[in-house]
Amino acid sequence: MSTKGFASDNWIARFPGLSVGLEPAVRDRLLREGRIAHVPAGTMLFGPGQPPTHLLLLLEGTVRVQQTSESGRDIVLYRVEAGQSCVLTTACLLAYEDYLAEGIAETDLITVAIPRPVFDELLATSPGFRTFVFTAYSRRITDLFRVIDEVAFQRIDIRLAQRLIDLSRGSGAVHATHQDLASELGTAREVVSRQLQEFQRRGWIAQSRGNIALLDSTALEALAAERS
Amino acid sequence: MSTKGFASDNWIARFPGLSVGLEPAVRDRLLREGRIAHVPAGTMLFGPGQPPTHLLLLLEGTVRVQQTSESGRDIVLYRVEAGQSCVLTTACLLAYEDYLAEGIAETDLITVAIPRPVFDELLATSPGFRTFVFTAYSRRITDLFRVIDEVAFQRIDIRLAQRLIDLSRGSGAVHATHQDLASELGTAREVVSRQLQEFQRRGWIAQSRGNIALLDSTALEALAAERS
DNA sequence: TCGGCTAAGGTGACAATGTCACTGACCGAC
DNA sequence: GTCGGTCAGTGACATTGTCACCTTAGCCGA
Numbered sequence: 001m002s003t004k005g006f007a008s009d010n011w012i013a014r015f016p017g018l019s020v021g022l023e024p025a026v027r028d029r030l031l032r033e034g035r036i037a038h039v040p041a042g043t044m045l046f047g048p049g050q051p052p053t054h055l056l057l058l059l060e061g062t063v064r065v066q067q068t069s070e071s072g073r074d075i076v077l078y079r080v081e082a083g084q085s086c087v088l089t090t091a092c093l094l095a096y097e098d099y100l101a102e103g104i105a106e107t108d109l110i111t112v113a114i115p116r117p118v119f120d121e122l123l124a125t126s127p128g129f130r131t132f133v134f135t136a137y138s139r140r141i142t143d144l145f146r147v148i149d150e151v152a153f154q155r156i157d158i159r160l161a162q163r164l165i166d167l168s169r170g171s172g173a174v175h176a177t178h179q180d181l182a183s184e185l186g187t188a189r190e191v192v193s194r195q196l197q198e199f200q201r202r203g204w205i206a207q208s209r210g211n212i213a214l215l216d217s218t219a220l221e222a223l224a225a226e227r228s
Numbered sequence: 229m230s231t232k233g234f235a236s237d238n239w240i241a242r243f244p245g246l247s248v249g250l251e252p253a254v255r256d257r258l259l260r261e262g263r264i265a266h267v268p269a270g271t272m273l274f275g276p277g278q279p280p281t282h283l284l285l286l287l288e289g290t291v292r293v294q295q296t297s298e299s300g301r302d303i304v305l306y307r308v309e310a311g312q313s314c315v316l317t318t319a320c321l322l323a324y325e326d327y328l329a330e331g332i333a334e335t336d337l338i339t340v341a342i343p344r345p346v347f348d349e350l351l352a353t354s355p356g357f358r359t360f361v362f363t364a365y366s367r368r369i370t371d372l373f374r375v376i377d378e379v380a381f382q383r384i385d386i387r388l389a390q391r392l393i394d395l396s397r398g399s400g401a402v403h404a405t406h407q408d409l410a411s412e413l414g415t416a417r418e419v420v421s422r423q424l425q426e427f428q429r430r431g432w433i434a435q436s437r438g439n440i441a442l443l444d445s446t447a448l449e450a451l452a453a454e455r456s
Numbered sequence: 457t458c459g460g461c462t463a464a465g466g467t468g469a470c471a472a473t474g475t476c477a478c479t480g481a482c483c484g485a486c
Numbered sequence: 487g488t489c490g491g492t493c494a495g496t497g498a499c500a501t502t503g504t505c506a507c508c509t510t511a512g513c514c515g516a
Contacts, residue, residue: 067373069381070455077376088369100373124352137365141316144372145295145328148305151380152414153297156502177464186380188503193465209464209511227298384473405493416474421494437482437493 011036011059011112014083017132026126033118039109046089047102054113056086061109066183067101075151075186077101078143087136151186155226159185160195162224164205164214174212239264239287239340243311245360254354261346267337274317275330282341284314289337294411295329303379303414305329306371315364379414383454387413388423390452392433392442402440 011034012018012027034057039045045063046052056063063080065088080086086103114122122129150159163184167174176184178192185192196212199205204220206213214220239262240246240255262285267273273291274280284291291308293316308314314331342350350357378387391412395402402409406424410417424440427433432448434441442448 067377069377071381073381075376075380077373100370100377120355120358123358124355127348127352130348130351141369141372142328144369144376145305148303148372148375148379148414149295149297149328151376152303153299153301179464186376189465190467190504191502193467194502197466207465407493417494418475418496419473421496422473425495435494 014059015057015085015132016083017135018128020128021131022128023126026122026129029118029122030112030114034112034114037111037113039105039111041105041108043105043109045086045103045105047104048100050102052086052089054115055119056089057112057114058082058084058086059110059112061105061107061111063103063109064106065101065103073186073188074183075147076184077147078140079106084139085132085136087133088140156185156187156191157195157198158223158226160192161199161220164212165217165220165224168214168217172214172217174214175210176212177210242287243285243313243360245363246356248356249359250356251354254350254357257346257350258340258342262340262342265339265341267333267339269333269336271333271337273314273331273333275332276328278330280314280317282343283347284317285340285342286310286312286314287338287340289333289335289339291331291337292334293329293331301414301416302411303375304412305375306368307334312367313360313364315361316368384413384415384419385423385426386451386454388420389427389448392440393445393448393452396442396445400442400445402442403438404440405438 012022012030018027018030036059039061041061044050045056058080060082062082063086064076065078065080065086066074066076068074080103088101089103123133160181163181164174167176167184174181178196179189181196182189182192196205196207199220200207202216202219204214204216206215240250240258246255246258264287267289269289272278273284286308288310290310291314292304293306293308293314294302294304296302308331316329317331351361388409391409392402395404395412404412406420407417409424410420413420424433424435427448428435430444430447432442432444434443
């Protein structure tokens with residue numbers, strides 16, 4: 001968690017996609033021009049009215065990318081983890097249209113910002129960088145495909161079980177209100193409440209205000225593994 | 229509709245994103261290396277087990293990109309029209325993961341295939357080509373965001389009315405079975421049947437086997453314009 | 457410490473959508 | 487013609503979403 005480790009000469013090693021096959025000159029350019037910044041949790045990194053001007057690389061923390069519908073409900077599209085990049089925002093830079101999605105720092109972040117001109121020049125000069133960018137794109141698009149599949153075709157109890165497991169990250173607990181979970185899945189709070197009651201009835205979880213303890217992760221995983 | 233018009237010296241003019249700001253050398257390279265092909269309707273251009281090896285540009289026709297869930301139901305993600313490109317397939321080329329989506333020629337097509345090495349070199353040498361590619365990406369991602377919003381938050385009658393209008397393209401009729409429309413929207417045939425009956429009861433449409441006549445497009449558009 | 461404010465969560469009725477099983481209607485091949 | 491398959495209609499039911507309203511837990515100032 002120390003920031004000392006991110007002196008400007010070694011952060012590239014944190015990115016699997018950049019540390020392999022990247023030309024030395026490109027590597028130097030990134031280290032020279034990439035600006036390391038600390039961002040507090042809760043910051044909106046991009047969104048309607050906040051056009052991004054950089055390619056963001058994440059050294060530490062998590063960014064939640066979500067979409068808010070006109071009716072005020074929202075759904076989480078994907079998360080950007082440390083070692084990944086917010087590539088979809090780069091498309092925004094060049095886009096003819098505004099994005100509907102917004103990116104929010106879920107934790108305190110340490111980021112590297114690559115200015116647009118540098119991004120553009122690296123794309124031009126470095127096959128390794130191009131591969132990095134397109135691979136990252138591909139991952140995000142796959143994420144979006146998965147979201148569409150889940151929203152359109154998956155039962156809500158299965159999706160909720162999956163999300164509880166994901167959010168717990170093995171800690172055995174999830175800090176989130178029912179409304180938070182509803183926003184994760186793009187559904188209504190009452191639906192989450194009912195499903196959680198059912199999970200509780202089966203002894204899989206225990207609830208307290210704003211907190212859910214996973215008592216039987218195995219059962220939840222079994223449900224999450226079901227296919228419609 | 230004649231293919232004579234696509235002699236290898238002028239097709240670029242058909243692509244708004246390519247005809248403006250493209251370097252002459254790049255233009256020549258595209259014309260020299262891009263291979264024009266005719267593809268019959270119904271052909272699967274890419275999909276599971278059909279990794280694409282080219283960037284596809286569409287001179288004529290329409291490509292439907294859809295996703296099939298494990299349960300066998302599918303949903304249309306977007307369509308590629310003449311003058312656009314199948315850029316998402318390029319991410320597939322570089323991806324670590326397979327795509328779940330498949331692209332199907334909805335009509336007879338005339339395409340230009342850009343081989344991977346040429347695509348890569350153009351990305352490197354041409355800012356104009358880069359802009360073209362990223363703009364196309366951006367458009368598709370925006371499409372996916374819209375699909376997610378619709379599936380998660382829009383009423384089915386509104387979505388059906390929108391789709392009927394889109395598919396009719398002003399012709400006043402839609403050639404599609406109820407099952408086809410269900411696949412468009414990612415829902416069940418019975419749901420479409422019931423909604424169409426309601427539209428018919430209101431005098432907005434007339435149905436015959438595999439065919440729907442739009443009698444009152446204005447009313448359908450009014451419904452389609454509603455927001456949840 | 458008390459009271460009240462606010463966010464979180466619970467509940468029941470109902471509407472909308474999805475699932476299932478089955479039926480009949482239409483259409484082309486023979 | 488009739489046969490077989492696709493297309494569409496239907497009712498019962500399950501699941502999910504919506505709405506209105508309520509209770510409860512925690513916080514915070516008086």
